[in-house]
Amino acid sequence: MSDVIVVGAGVVGAACAYYAARAGLDVTVIDRGPVAGGTTGSGEGNVLVSDKEPGPELELAVLSNRLWRSLAERHGGNGGFEFEAKGGLVVAETPEVQERLADLAAEQAAKHDVEHTLVPAGSLRDYEPHLAGDLAGGVHYPQDAQVQPMLAAAALLGHGARSYGRGTLRLRLGAAVTGFTRSSGRVTGVRTTQGDVRGGAVINAAGTWGGEVAALAGADLPILPRRGFILVTEPLPEPLIRHKVYTAAYVTNVASDSAGLETSAVVEGTPAGTVLIGASRERVGFDRTTSVPVLARLAGQAVALFPALREVRAIRSYCGFRPYCPDHLPVIGADPRVPGLYHACGHEGAGIGLAPATGHLLAQLVAGQEPDLDLSPFRPGRFSEEDQ
Amino acid sequence: MTYDLVVIGGGPAGVAGALTAARAGLRVALVDSGARLGGQYFRHSAVPGAEPGLGRFLRQGRALGERADVLLRHQAWSAAREPDGTLVVHCVTRSSSAPGGGAGERTVAVRARRLLIATGAYDRPLPFPGWDLPGVLTAGGAQALLKGSGVVAGRRIVVSGTGPFLLPVACGLAGAGARVLGVFEAGVGLGLVRQPLLALDKAGEAVRYAVGLARHRVPYRTRQAVVAAHGEREVEAVTVARLDKAWNVLATRVVECDTVAAGYGFVPQIELGTQLGCETRHDVDGSPVLSVDAAQRTTVPGVWAAGEPTGVGGWRLSELEGRIAGLAIVAGHGTAPRTAPAPSTDAAAGPRGDLTTARAPAPGGDPAAAAGRPGEQEMPGEPEVPGELEMPGELEMPGEPGEPGVPVVPGVLVRRRARWRAFGEALQRAYPVEPGWQGWLRDDTLVCRCEEVPLARVREAQDLGATDARSVKLLARPGMGWCQGRICGYAVSCLAGEPPRPPRRPIAQPVTLGALSESGEASDRAPADDPPPHPNPRRSS
Ligand SMILES: Cc1cc2nc3c(=O)[nH]c(=O)nc-3n(C[C@H](O)[C@H](O)[C@H](O)COP(=O)(O)OP(=O)(O)OC[C@H]3O[C@@H](n4cnc5c(N)ncnc54)[C@H](O)[C@@H]3O)c2cc1C
Numbered sequence: 001m002s003d004v005i006v007v008g009a010g011v012v013g014a015a016c017a018y019y020a021a022r023a024g025l026d027v028t029v030i031d032r033g034p035v036a037g038g039t040t041g042s043g044e045g046n047v048l049v050s051d052k053e054p055g056p057e058l059e060l061a062v063l064s065n066r067l068w069r070s071l072a073e074r075h076g077g078n079g080g081f082e083f084e085a086k087g088g089l090v091v092a093e094t095p096e097v098q099e100r101l102a103d104l105a106a107e108q109a110a111k112h113d114v115e116h117t118l119v120p121a122g123s124l125r126d127y128e129p130h131l132a133g134d135l136a137g138g139v140h141y142p143q144d145a146q147v148q149p150m151l152a153a154a155a156l157l158g159h160g161a162r163s164y165g166r167g168t169l170r171l172r173l174g175a176a177v178t179g180f181t182r183s184s185g186r187v188t189g190v191r192t193t194q195g196d197v198r199g200g201a202v203i204n205a206a207g208t209w210g211g212e213v214a215a216l217a218g219a220d221l222p223i224l225p226r227r228g229f230i231l232v233t234e235p236l237p238e239p240l241i242r243h244k245v246y247t248a249a250y251v252t253n254v255a256s257d258s259a260g261l262e263t264s265a266v267v268e269g270t271p272a273g274t275v276l277i278g279a280s281r282e283r284v285g286f287d288r289t290t291s292v293p294v295l296a297r298l299a300g301q302a303v304a305l306f307p308a309l310r311e312v313r314a315i316r317s318y319c320g321f322r323p324y325c326p327d328h329l330p331v332i333g334a335d336p337r338v339p340g341l342y343h344a345c346g347h348e349g350a351g352i353g354l355a356p357a358t359g360h361l362l363a364q365l366v367a368g369q370e371p372d373l374d375l376s377p378f379r380p381g382r383f384s385e386e387d388q
Numbered sequence: 389m390t391y392d393l394v395v396i397g398g399g400p401a402g403v404a405g406a407l408t409a410a411r412a413g414l415r416v417a418l419v420d421s422g423a424r425l426g427g428q429y430f431r432h433s434a435v436p437g438a439e440p441g442l443g444r445f446l447r448q449g450r451a452l453g454e455r456a457d458v459l460l461r462h463q464a465w466s467a468a469r470e471p472d473g474t475l476v477v478h479c480v481t482r483s484s485s486a487p488g489g490g491a492g493e494r495t496v497a498v499r500a501r502r503l504l505i506a507t508g509a510y511d512r513p514l515p516f517p518g519w520d521l522p523g524v525l526t527a528g529g530a531q532a533l534l535k536g537s538g539v540v541a542g543r544r545i546v547v548s549g550t551g552p553f554l555l556p557v558a559c560g561l562a563g564a565g566a567r568v569l570g571v572f573e574a575g576v577g578l579g580l581v582r583q584p585l586l587a588l589d590k591a592g593e594a595v596r597y598a599v600g601l602a603r604h605r606v607p608y609r610t611r612q613a614v615v616a617a618h619g620e621r622e623v624e625a626v627t628v629a630r631l632d633k634a635w636n637v638l639a640t641r642v643v644e645c646d647t648v649a650a651g652y653g654f655v656p657q658i659e660l661g662t663q664l665g666c667e668t669r670h671d672v673d674g675s676p677v678l679s680v681d682a683a684q685r686t687t688v689p690g691v692w693a694a695g696e697p698t699g700v701g702g703w704r705l706s707e708l709e710g711r712i713a714g715l716a717i718v719a720g721h722g723t724a725p726r727t728a729p730a731p732s733t734d735a736a737a738g739p740r741g742d743l744t745t746a747r748a749p750a751p752g753g754d755p756a757a758a759a760g761r762p763g764e765q766e767m768p769g770e771p772e773v774p775g776e777l778e779m780p781g782e783l784e785m786p787g788e789p790g791e792p793g794v795p796v797v798p799g800v801l802v803r804r805r806a807r808w809r810a811f812g813e814a815l816q817r818a819y820p821v822e823p824g825w826q827g828w829l830r831d832d833t834l835v836c837r838c839e840e841v842p843l844a845r846v847r848e849a850q851d852l853g854a855t856d857a858r859s860v861k862l863l864a865r866p867g868m869g870w871c872q873g874r875i876c877g878y879a880v881s882c883l884a885g886e887p888p889r890p891p892r893r894p895i896a897q898p899v900t901l902g903a904l905s906e907s908g909e910a911s912d913r914a915p916a917d918d919p920p921p922h923p924n925p926r927r928s929s
Pocket residue numbers: 007008009010011012013014030031032033034035036037038039040041042043044045046047175176177178205206207208209210213227228229230278279319320321322323344345346347348349350351352353354
């Protein structure tokens with residue numbers, strides 16, 4: 001019997017397992033599929049502080065950014081997951097937008113110590129030589145970074161098993177959780193397609209399916225899919241793009257409540273030489289059908305930012321389903337309705353970035369310590385009426 | 389303009405389907421990425437002049453050119469449905485003579501009420517040490533070399549793999565002046581006679597090729613295969629191994645050569661169908677293929693498939709299926725495309741599992757046979773030019789779903805198709821890929837050549853928790869490169885211990901971002917308005 005069962009071997013579940021093992025707990029990670037087969041396998045690896053408004057999510061992001069760095073250092077420099085502290089560059093199309101970007105950056109700095117440099121139009125090409133010439137300026141965020149999400153999940157599980165767990169971080173793949181076992185109200189484990197697994201606590205890290213897993217325990221958790229498409233280009237012989245570069249519109253789209261399609265180019269190079277172009281946001285359920293208009297729009301926005309991309313070929317595209325909650329905040333903490341059940345899901349478009357902080361704080365909670373951050377904005381009960 | 393039918397693929401299936409529909413008066417467009425019609429078989433004629441059916445195919449192609457818009461050098465990268473139900477095929481073309489064409493690529497959207505997917509298949513290679521050396525080709529790639537004669541003459545070529553389609557390749561190469569040092573068939577080879585169905589007609593062809601090989605003194609060896617290629621900058625020699633039943637190496641020898649043509653079966657090209665949401669099934673050899681009913685309808689309304697995307701069985705089967713699809717499309721023309729998905733094929737449900745068309749013929753008094761030509765021999769034989777056979781009056785409209793036995797398609801065609809399909813399945817059964825090939829690989833053998841992923845990295849990914857092919861790809865990158873897993877996908881599935889899954893390729897062919905950005909224009913009415921750019925996320929709403 002384990003101290004903790006983690007449901008979900010995505011990046012969030014992997015981080016929970018890693019930090020729990022590091023805290024000396026026995027961990028079993030269960031996934032119905034392989035490691036990183038969920039949304040972690042169909043996103044990008046941006047670890048951003050630049051795109052978040054001041055508030056609890058940014059606080060979480062700043063902590064997480066620091067943790068990603070120390071994880072990378074601790075495990076061989078790039079962590080085994082291609083950590084790159086490449087920095088982000090947000091660009092503005094008009095002087096008015098540039099002004100508002102500057103205001104936002106000032107506020108992020110004042111409240112959360114987020115570092116930035118204002119970049120006047122004339123200096124943009126010092127950062128990105130191939131940027132379009134008609135931009136009004138931008139803001140450089142040196143803390144923004146990148147990881148390879150699938151490797152990150154796999155590496156955290158591996159590090160957790162090898163470095164801390166003394167063999168106590170176990171992985172059960174191909175086992176779907178179908179229910180919970182309980183004793184006098186308290187969760188004592190999970191039922192799976194491969195038999196029951198017993199544990200002292202269960203962490204629901206099932207991402208976009210976190211609502212379904214919660215429902216198995218009779219708890220309501222409003223987590224829904226928000227579709228996103230990514231375009232991937234052919235590998236370029238020379239890196240064309242150094243930072244992750246995106247337009248100001250991205251920031252509003254992230255926080256938008258619109259169900260309709262929103263796109264804004266986020267363009268970045270990867271170590272493999274390809275350029276990733278994200279990201280669209282739509283609420284269309286779990287519909288995988290390719291939308292040519294969405295891809296066309298992403299391509300158009302990328303070419304507008306980097307005209308040199310016009311003749312570069314897109315060779316593939318994929319889509320994923322971000323797990324979102326109505327208030328766009330993740331769910332992190334103990335479920336007051338189901339003793340023994342914890343949640344770590346609903347990170348929407350920032351689950352890669354927020355994974356280490358989520359795992360770290362939850363491991364503190366499960367181990368009976370005081371978490372480093374106030375988790376109340378993320379509490380699982382916040383959607384129910386009793387909580388209002 | 390919106391066509392009645394757009395056909396993707398100009399091989400025997402696509403041309404037969406397009407011509408059948410065009411002859412009946414439908415407005416038809418056919419797109420193909422090649423510079424000529426013909427597809428895998430007729431474009432690269434292996435035995436120039438002597439190819440059975442080639443002359444007839446060329447006549448069909450000419451007839452099609454007079455009646456339909458044939459868009460060559462058009463590569464379809466997406467098939468989608470627009471909000472009003474129209475099907476749209478997005479293509480890229482480089483033809484600079486076309487209006488608006490300049491240096492770069494253009495994108496062309498072809499719209500139609502119905503779509504026929506006839507995109508054929510491509511070679512299924514297996515990796516082996518040295519297969520990334522210049523000079524190692526797929527069987528189809530070697531066949532393509534024949535186009536420019538002189539490219540081949542004087543070469544010392546080894547042909548290896550499994551399946552009867554190695555024979556025409558070897559014959560063609562030998563006939564064009566290459567020295568074919570051997571055909572190494574990893575399986576049991578000309579076991580055609582042991583398969584009663586195969587003995588019927590196909591044996592004639594096999595004998596022809598056997599004679600051809602004998603004339604050129606090409607040794608044909610079964611239970612042998614090329615298991616490694618050697619050379620500094622290009623192939624200089626190969627290791628040929630004697631294999632046991634499971635393809636484990638028993639003994640080896642080195643053969644000097646400068647070219648290797650290898651092929652281990654085919655991968656049906658179905659991603660345009662899966663983009664549209666067509667259901668798939670696994671063919672006998674494990675390949676995912678599109679499920680179709682007796683009328684070649686996929687499970688997506690308005691979308692038909694013919695030829696190798698529904699299962700590989702040679703050009704005659706492809707042509708028959710194309711023709712049947714054409715007839716069914718003609719018969720249904722004028723009626724609105726059905727909105728409910730067609731019943732999916734269940735192999736156990738009888739011939740193609742559909743009730744709206746001819747059923748299995750009862751010996752003697754078969755009502756469906758009346759629609760065919762009386763006295764038509766039922767054995768697989770040379771199908772006729774589409775449209776020559778049937779008088780328009782012999783076609784009947786399709787019945788309602790569930791109403792049995794109203795023939796859309798002459799029963800004789802349906803029966804021929806059943807024969808050829810059985811033949812194709814028997815071939816797949818007779819030439820399976822055995823697992824021993826995995827033992828030919830070394831740790832540093834590249835599994836994916838585009839991303840240069842060696843076997844060791846695949847194994848590492850599995851240690852990290854990749855339990856299926858997709859997660860192996862996510863963790864180790866095989867299949868993420870230029871070919872999107874077309875070359876390595878089968879091998880990676882085998883290494884991951886699962887049958888190949890239907891492809892997810894939202895972009896079926898590379899397309900420049902410039903061309904892609906223009907593809908949205910015509911259908912830009914669909915997406916909702918973008919919110920105005922606003923850098924401050926604290927929105928009032
Ligand atoms: C297009 C796109 C781009 C993105 N870009 C970024 C980015 O740049 N930066 C960033 O930080 N985030 C990004 N995201 C978001 C990020 O990918 C997600 O927030 C994150 O992957 C969520 O991780 P997770 O571990 O919570 O969920 P998942 O990775 O989905 O893991 C959940 C796991 O739970 C398993 N599971 C579910 N139900 C059960 C069950 N009943 N039994 C057993 N197992 C179960 C699933 O199999 C799955 O493996 C992006 C998302 C998309 C779609």
